[in-house]
Structure formats: structure tokens, C-alpha cells
Amino acid sequence: MLVCCHDCSLNGTLLDRPWPRYQNACLIVYSERVDALAGLLEGPRASGAFLLRILLDPPWSIRVQDESPLCLAVMLGGEAWVEPDHGEPVRLRPGDVAIIRGPDPYVMSDDTTTPPQVIVHPGQRCVTPDGVDLRERMSLGMRTWGSNPDGPVQMLLGVYEEVGAVGQRLLDVLPPLLVVSEDTWDSTLIPVLTREVTRQGPAQGVMLDRLLDLLLIAVLRAWFDRPETKAPAWYQAHTHPVAGEALRLFHENPARDWTLARVAAEVGVSRATLAECFRNAVGTPPMTYLTEWRLALAADLLLQSDATLNTVARQVGYANGFALSSAFKRVYGISPQEHRSTAPAQ
Numbered sequence: 001m002l003v004c005c006h007d008c009s010l011n012g013t014l015l016d017r018p019w020p021r022y023q024n025a026c027l028i029v030y031s032e033r034v035d036a037l038a039g040l041l042e043g044p045r046a047s048g049a050f051l052l053r054i055l056l057d058p059p060w061s062i063r064v065q066d067e068s069p070l071c072l073a074v075m076l077g078g079e080a081w082v083e084p085d086h087g088e089p090v091r092l093r094p095g096d097v098a099i100i101r102g103p104d105p106y107v108m109s110d111d112t113t114t115p116p117q118v119i120v121h122p123g124q125r126c127v128t129p130d131g132v133d134l135r136e137r138m139s140l141g142m143r144t145w146g147s148n149p150d151g152p153v154q155m156l157l158g159v160y161e162e163v164g165a166v167g168q169r170l171l172d173v174l175p176p177l178l179v180v181s182e183d184t185w186d187s188t189l190i191p192v193l194t195r196e197v198t199r200q201g202p203a204q205g206v207m208l209d210r211l212l213d214l215l216l217i218a219v220l221r222a223w224f225d226r227p228e229t230k231a232p233a234w235y236q237a238h239t240h241p242v243a244g245e246a247l248r249l250f251h252e253n254p255a256r257d258w259t260l261a262r263v264a265a266e267v268g269v270s271r272a273t274l275a276e277c278f279r280n281a282v283g284t285p286p287m288t289y290l291t292e293w294r295l296a297l298a299a300d301l302l303l304q305s306d307a308t309l310n311t312v313a314r315q316v317g318y319a320n321g322f323a324l325s326s327a328f329k330r331v332y333g334i335s336p337q338e339h340r341s342t343a344p345a346q
Contacts (some may be wrong), residue, residue, distance in 0.1 A: 050124050050159040051208050053145035053197050058153065061109035063116040064100075066124060069171060070160040071100040072216060073108070074190055078153035083107045084176045095182025096189075097219050101174050110153065124159065139252040142198045158212045165299035169292075170220075173232040185222040189215045233283045241283035242269055252345050254297060255317045260262060260287055290317075294338055295331050298324060302336055309336055 050068075056078075064071070073082065075092040082098055083089035084106045092098055096269060100106055107116060118134060120126050126134045126145075140149050193211045196204070212331060224231045235241040245267045258274070264274040278286040294316040301312045309321030318324040323334075328336050 006017075008273070021030060045158075047147070050144060050157075051197055051212060052157045052160065053144045053194070055140060055144065055149055055151040055158055056110075056155075057148040057151045058154040059114045060118075060147065061107060061111075061114040061116045062118040062120060063107045064103060064120045065105035066120050067103040067122050068159045068161050069102045069163045070216075071102065071210065072156075072158040073098040073100065074156040074158075074215075074218070076154035076156060076190075078151075078152065079110070080155065081107075081109050081110055081112050082177060082179075083109070087176055090123050090179055092179065094180065096179055097190075097215070098177060098179045099216070099219060100172065101171055101176050104176065106177070141313040142200055143225040144198055147254065152180075156190075156197060158215070165296040169296055173235075175313065180222050184226065185218075185221075187215070187218050189218060190331060219221075233281060236280075237281035240277065240281045242267055242274060242277035246274060246278055246286055247282070247289075250286075250293055254290070254294050255315055258290060258317070291327065292331070294318070295328055298328060298336070299332070299339060302340045312336070 003230045008026055040196055056076075073092065075094050075096045075098075077094055077095075080092045081089045082092060082100065085104055090098070091113050101208070109116075116129060118126055118138075119129060121336070124226070126138070128134060138145050138147060140146055162166075189211060193208070193215060195209060196208060224235050238247060246263050249256075249263060249266055256262075260271050260274065264271045267274060269277070275285060276287070278284075284292075294344075298312055298318075301307065301315060307315075309324065312323035313321045316324070318327070325336050327340070328334075332339065
């Protein structure tokens with residue numbers, strides 16, 4: 001008999017996977033059990049991500065209003081301020097990494113009093129405040145952009161232009177701006193990404209996508225693990241002996257015909273114990289979480305392929321397209337067909 005932290009009794013004890021569109025598999029070595037954190041972090045995956053080395057001379061100021069859902073900024077040299085439209089400015093020093101959650105605009109500058117000289121629009125179109133295109137004027141070579149190739153300010157910028165419904169579940173728990181300082185973590189990924197970003201070779205874009213994904217995961221793990229960070233319930237729950245095991249089952253095999261009794265039997269506890277532990281740890285009943293997870297997966301699959309509704313339904317654990325359609329419309333307010341029509345043209 002074990003006792004969990006919520007005082008409920010416990011009885012007893014990829015890389016070759018095909019990923020459609022933006023969900024290219026990143027270089028993660030999976031253990032034999034895929035935890036819930038891995039499942040949620042599989043949402044924001046780069047595919048042809050916008051990745052750029054930026055070299056600047058002060059004074060400089062860039063207003064970003066590209067509406068992208070997620071951006072990573074790595075400070076390589078010099079300092080910068082990041083100021084969201086609705087938030088306090090934060091200073092970045094060498095080695096710091098910022099994750100900026102869109103789509104709200106923000107300004108990056110050498111000083112908060114410097115007026116914007118560059119406006120970044122959707123599609124990463126850069127213009128002056130007067131509308132003059134800067135793409136050619138500020139190009140400094142392979143994936144390099146700025147005002148001076150020897151500028152003291154050096155940054156890496158990685159932009160995810162879509163994350164899907166699964167990724168949105170992760171983004172929803174993040175603040176608009178979070179920063180992991182150099183003195184609070186140590187990652188060998190930054191030098192590798194810095195070296196590779198200006199190279200050109202076979203599959204270089206794929207390599208950069210994978211490195212960016214890895215950096216995102218490393219930064220988020222470092223941030224979630226800080227004592228002062230209020231990590232979301234699903235993150236804390238992945239180490240819980242009951243809730244974590246149930247989460248693993250849901251994420252590992254969402255298509256299985258799960259019932260509360262079947263999950264409880266797999267975990268080795270009673271249904272009442274499972275329900276109590278899961279709700280205490282995650283904040284929702286287990287079958288409610290499973291429904292939300294299945295529908296998020298379905299939402300992404302509908303945009304990623306032209307598979308039939310019945311096929312998508314079976315992939316995420318629904319008997320047929322009709323059952324999926326009813327649940328989907330109840331949660332998202334539109335039919336799966338209407339959702340699929342929002343996919344951007346390929």
C-alpha cells in the first residue's frame with residue numbers, strides 16, 4: 001500500500017514516426033513510457049520555421065506585430081529590452097532566452113525610449129514605420145539580418161507561425177513573456193544552433209527545425225522547474241504515481257476504448273481512487289481530460305491531412321465521424337468540416 005500526496009490510497013503497485021505538416025518529429029530520445037509533458041510539448045513543432053541571426057548597432061528598436069503564436073529570442077551578445085504591449089519591459093543579457101507568446105505585439109530594443117525603426121508584419125515582412133521594405137537593405141547573408149555584420153548586439157530569433165490545437169493547450173498556461181537567465185540553466189543547444197543557423201547543406205532546414213524544437217523544450221523545462229514558477233497542474237501531475245500513469249496512458253494511446261474502469265485497472269487502483277487522485281492532481285476528471293485531449297488531436301489532424309472524418313475519428317478514439325462531429329461541435333462550437341475549411345492553402 002502506498003499513499004499519494006493527496007491522501008488517497010493506492011493499491012499495489014519515434015523518431016521514425018510520420019509527422020504531418022508542422023509536426024515533424026524532433027530529436028527526442030523517448031523512454032519506454034511517453035509522459036504527458038511530452039505529449040503536450042509535441043504540439044508546437046517547427047516545420048520551415050522562421051529562424052534568423054540578427055546583428056545590430058545601437059540605437060535600434062523593432063516592433064513585432066506578426067501575429068505569430070510563439071517566438072524564441074536568444075541573446076548571444078549585447079543586451080536588449082523586450083516590452084509587450086500589455087506588460088512590463090524585461091532586459092535580456094547574453095545567454096538569456098525569452099519565450100514570447102503571441103499574437104499580441106511587442107517591441108525589442110536597445111532602450112525602451114528608442115522609437116521603432118522596423119515594423120515586422122505577418123509573414124515576417126519587415127518595413128520602416130513609413131512602409132519601406134527592408135528585406136534586401138538589411139540582409140547580411142545566409143539567415144542573417146541587421147544593420148551591421150560586426151554589430152555588438154547579436155540575437156537568434158526563432159518563430160513558430162502555427163502551433164495547432166495541441167500546442168495551444170501548452171501556450172494557454174504560459175505568460176505573455178518568460179525569460180530563462182543564463183545563470184539558472186546550462187544548455188549546449190545554443191552554440192550548436194548558432195553554428196548551424198548560417199550553414200547551408202542537405203536537410204539543413206530540417207536540422208534547424210529540430211534544434212529549435214529541442215531548445216524550446218529545454219527552456220520550458222528549465223522554466224517550469226524553477227521554484228518560483230507556478231507550473232500548471234498537468235506538468236506537476238506527470239510525476240504523480242496515479243495521475244501521471246493515467247496521463248501517460250491517454251497520451252500514449254488516445255484511440256483505445258478507455259473507460260474509467262479500464263484506466264483504473266491499468267493503473268492498479270480502484271475507480272474511486274483514480275477519479276479522486278486525477279481530479280486533485282490535474283484539476284479535471286480523467287474522462288473529461290481524455291475528451292479534451294482527443295478533440296485537440298482531432299482538430300490538428302483535420303488541418304494536417306485530407307483523411308476522412310471517419311478515419312480521424314478512429315485515430316483519436318471515436319467510433320465514427322458522427323460521434324466525433326457531435327463532440328467536436330459541442331466543445332469548439334463548429335463542425336469538423338467547418339474547422340477544416342480554416343486550414344491555410346498549401
